Amino acid sequence: xxxxxxxxxxxxxxxxxxxxxxxxxxxxxxxxxxxxxxxxxxxxxxxxxxxxxxxxxxxxxxxxxxxxxxxxxxxxxxxxxxxxxxxxxxxxxxxxxxxxxxxxxxxxxxxxxxxxxxxxxxxxxxxxxxxxxxxxxxxxxxxxxxxxxxxxxxxxxxxxxxxxxxxxxxxxxxxxxxxxxxxxxxxxxxxxxxxxxxxxxxxxxxxxxxxxxxxxxxxxxxxxxxxxxxxxxxxxxxxxxxxxxxxxxxxxxxxxxxxxxxxxxxxxxxxxxxxxxxxxxxxxxxxxxxxxxxxxxxxxxxxxxxxxxxxxxxxxxxxxxxxxxxxxxxxxxxxxxxxxxxxxxxxxxxxxxxxxxxxxxxxxxxxxxxxxxxxxxxxxxxxxxxxx
Amino acid sequence: xxxxxxxxxxxxxxxxxxxxxxxxxxxxxxxxxxxxxxxxxxxxxxxxxxxxxxxxxxxxxxxxxxxxxxxxxxxxxxxxxxxxxxxxxxxxxxxxxxxxxxxxxxxxxxxxxxxxxxxxxxxxxxxxxxxxxxxxxxxxxxxxxxxxxxxxxxxxxxxxxxxxxxxxxxxxxxxxxxxxxxxxxxxxxxxxxxxxxxxxxxxxxxxxxxxxxxxxxxxxxxxxxxxxxxxxxxxxxxxxxxxxxxxxxxxxxxxxxxxxxxxxxxxxxxxxxxxxxxxxxxxxxxxxxxxx
Numbered sequence: 186x187x188x189x190x191x192x193x194x195x196x197x198x199x200x201x202x203x204x205x206x207x208x209x210x211x212x213x214x215x216x217x218x219x220x221x222x223x224x225x226x227x228x229x230x231x232x233x234x235x236x237x238x239x240x241x242x243x244x245x246x247x248x249x250x251x252x253x254x255x256x257x258x259x260x261x262x263x264x265x266x267x268x269x270x271x272x273x274x275x276x277x278x279x280x281x282x283x284x285x286x287x288x289x290x291x292x293x294x295x296x297x298x299x300x301x302x303x304x305x306x307x308x309x310x311x312x313x314x315x316x317x318x319x320x321x322x323x324x325x326x327x328x329x330x331x332x333x334x335x336x337x338x339x340x341x342x343x344x345x346x347x348x349x350x351x352x353x354x355x356x357x358x359x360x361x362x363x364x365x366x367x368x369x370x371x372x373x374x375x376x377x378x379x380x381x382x383x384x385x386x387x388x389x390x391x392x393x394x395x396x397x398x399x400x401x402x403x404x405x406x407x408x409x410x411x412x413x414x415x416x417x418x419x420x421x422x423x424x425x426x427x428x429x430x431x432x433x434x435x436x437x438x439x440x441x442x443x444x445x446x447x448x449x450x451x452x453x454x455x456x457x458x459x460x461x462x463x464x465x466x467x468x469x470x471x472x473x474x475x476x477x478x479x480x481x482x483x484x485x486x487x488x489x490x491x492x493x494x495x496x497x498x499x500x501x502x503x504x505x506x507x508x509x510x511x512x513x514x515x516x517x518x519x520x521x522x523x524x525x526x527x528x529x530x531x532x533x534x535x536x537x538x539x540x541x542x543x544x545x546x547x548x549x550x551x552x553x554x555x556x557x558x559x560x561x562x563x564x565x566x567x568x569x570x571x572x573x
Numbered sequence: 574x575x576x577x578x579x580x581x582x583x584x585x586x587x588x589x590x591x592x593x594x595x596x597x598x599x600x601x602x603x604x605x606x607x608x609x610x611x612x613x614x615x616x617x618x619x620x621x622x623x624x625x626x627x628x629x630x631x632x633x634x635x636x637x638x639x640x641x642x643x644x645x646x647x648x649x650x651x652x653x654x655x656x657x658x659x660x661x662x663x664x665x666x667x668x669x670x671x672x673x674x675x676x677x678x679x680x681x682x683x684x685x686x687x688x689x690x691x692x693x694x695x696x697x698x699x700x701x702x703x704x705x706x707x708x709x710x711x712x713x714x715x716x717x718x719x720x721x722x723x724x725x726x727x728x729x730x731x732x733x734x735x736x737x738x739x740x741x742x743x744x745x746x747x748x749x750x751x752x753x754x755x756x757x758x759x760x761x762x763x764x765x766x767x768x769x770x771x772x773x774x775x776x777x778x779x780x781x782x783x784x785x786x787x788x789x790x791x792x793x794x795x796x797x798x799x800x801x802x803x804x805x806x807x808x809x810x811x812x813x814x815x816x817x818x819x820x821x822x823x824x825x826x827x828x829x830x831x832x833x834x835x836x837x838x839x840x841x842x843x844x845x846x847x848x849x850x851x852x853x854x855x856x857x858x859x860x861x862x863x864x865x
Contacts, residue, residue, distance in 0.1 A: 238757050258760040271758035275776040285762040288772075336762060 189214035189372055190235070190340055195244035197230055197396075204230045205241070205396045212340075212389070217366055217373040219383040222393035223419070228376045229268075231393075232342050235374065236265045249339060259288075264333035265342040269349065270325045272317035278328050279304070279313040285336040303331040323354045330365070340372045347382060359386055380420045384408065392416045408470075414545050417468040424474075424515050426451065426467045426542075430459045438486070438539055441465055446511035451488045453542040466545045471518040473541040476506055477534050486539040490515075494531055508533055602836065609829035617823030627830035636814070640834065643810040646725070647793040650732040651740075654789045655782060657733075658740035662748040662781070663774070677745070680738050688735070692802050695731050696722065699803070723805030731799045736792060740785035747781025748774075783846060791839050811835055 188211025197205040205227045212218040220228040233239040235246055237258035245254045253261055264285070272281050282303055286296045304310045307327040317325055326346060333341055346362070347355045363386055366373055377383050383390050384404040391401040392415070400407055400416045411417035414425060428441040431450065439455040442448075453467055475481065481489060492510035506517040517535060612624045630636065665676050683691065698705050699721040709715045721727065755777065759769035775782070797812030804810075811831055818828035 236761055238760070258757070259763045259765055263761075265758070265761045267754060267758055267761075269752075269754065271752070271754045273755060273758070273773060273776075275779070284759070284764075284772075288759075288762065288764045288768055332762065 191247040193245045195241045216388040219375045219387035219390045221383040226393040227396040262339040264338040266329045266346045268345045270329040307331045343375045423468045430463045445513040452539040454540045467542045471516045474517045475536045476517045481536045490535045605829045609833045613826040627827045651790040654740035658744045662745040666748045728804040736789040739788040743784035744781040747778035751777045
């Protein structure tokens, strides 16, 4: 793996707790790379190892061909935007941004003009002489960015930089961050637990769980073709089906007998060359399933199920249906179709193309407790949200 | 209406403490100041009429020397206390919670013994016939004719010993609240450990350092027992002079004048601190009205 920034076989324990076990990956130059995972998955530790604030028990960190594993933080050409920004409270914004160049002993005039430049970049020139406590969250975030970028790092590390902001601001900052990245073009390593953040900003995403990388790739690939149940459940919503392969229909498709749905069968794309009799676990995204009150037109590659409505949740931009088929609850997400909401039929037809079902590599039964609740049993909506 | 009743409520609640402070602090302080302006007769009685003679006498070179000595002993012991306390606090906050508690208790434990007894203990340790001097002579660290007691350095030592906890506690409290991720941010931005300590940690605990400074300097300024017991006659401080004027010289107005001098130094210091706070807050205000 030859990348710009490479992590090679990184392991780390805190006491007896393993935080990272043999993690390897590399980041391409100039890309935004996200480490995504639930809290405690080791993503922040990985970032701190990169910054030099933590040292790995084993493994190397290679940056631009140089081994930086044993360098102290102040000798590394990387800078961090910390989760709580860690702005120096006793210094003005100007002094905060000037901190790096000052300890670097750059000439005074150069520092002044650089600081002005970065203040302008973050549009905070008029706030230069305020203290951090007088700024809003979004402003502090921008100052933290400028303070890191003024040192011309080769890699910018961002540790949940938007976690402290409210939703609207988060979305705006995300766009700003993306524009900033396009402008300066350095490598970003972005740590977050928020899948939508990771999806929208990254060139590549590594989904982490319990100290390992479950899956790595472009956001679309991770969303569309999750390899493990953890990834499927962590990134967006999904439906899980357990079943047994009954028949290989042709080279590409196989027929699966579903466990919880009586004698229902499902056609899935068979990219793993399964054999009849194999047990499989399949994930289907709620928005990939079509829903209608009338029987849909049949198609050889279409799976059609009939079910009863359990609940309909109106969510503004879309509507979520909980449909019971046998013992399985299936969630379906659709843009509004007025007739479904108005007429409130109790019986629905579900249909999805065989290509939209994904066979998961490993289905960690033991890990079910870690998964979002709707993986094992769909979460019952609260009464207040119920469609009347 | 509501505001008014709230104000009245606050007044009622604060009355007892205000009364206490008025009766036992403000009135005595003002009387000391007033007495210092009265003349005394030869028996030390307070006479009527106003005079500045008591203060004029303080300007005599003999006394100026004592004022000067009091100031520098207090300043040096304060400096030593703070310089010792900062690393202690820095170390303590890095400890585990249980160790932290143990260390805190160990700092407070000396207070379980009476202050006078602790000073006597120093006297015993440093006694000319005591073991410490004996050993030091044996090891050729000091010459046989050196006395450990009754010099200015012993006064400094015992003052530092006595007031060190008063410096450690507020500085520890400030350091405990200090956000150490700021240190990481400083390292990340290229600062060495040394630089981060001086540029980020010290300013970050400045409130604790100021509090510790005042907590040591003010009582050190009024030291009486320590110079009296371990300092001997050559190390008199203002406190000893006041005691001498009251107990031996029986000149209450002059003693009051001395006390007033100490009071003014302390008020001056607190005033400086207050001005600093006000200026800092004032700088804050205009910006707050801006669009934040």
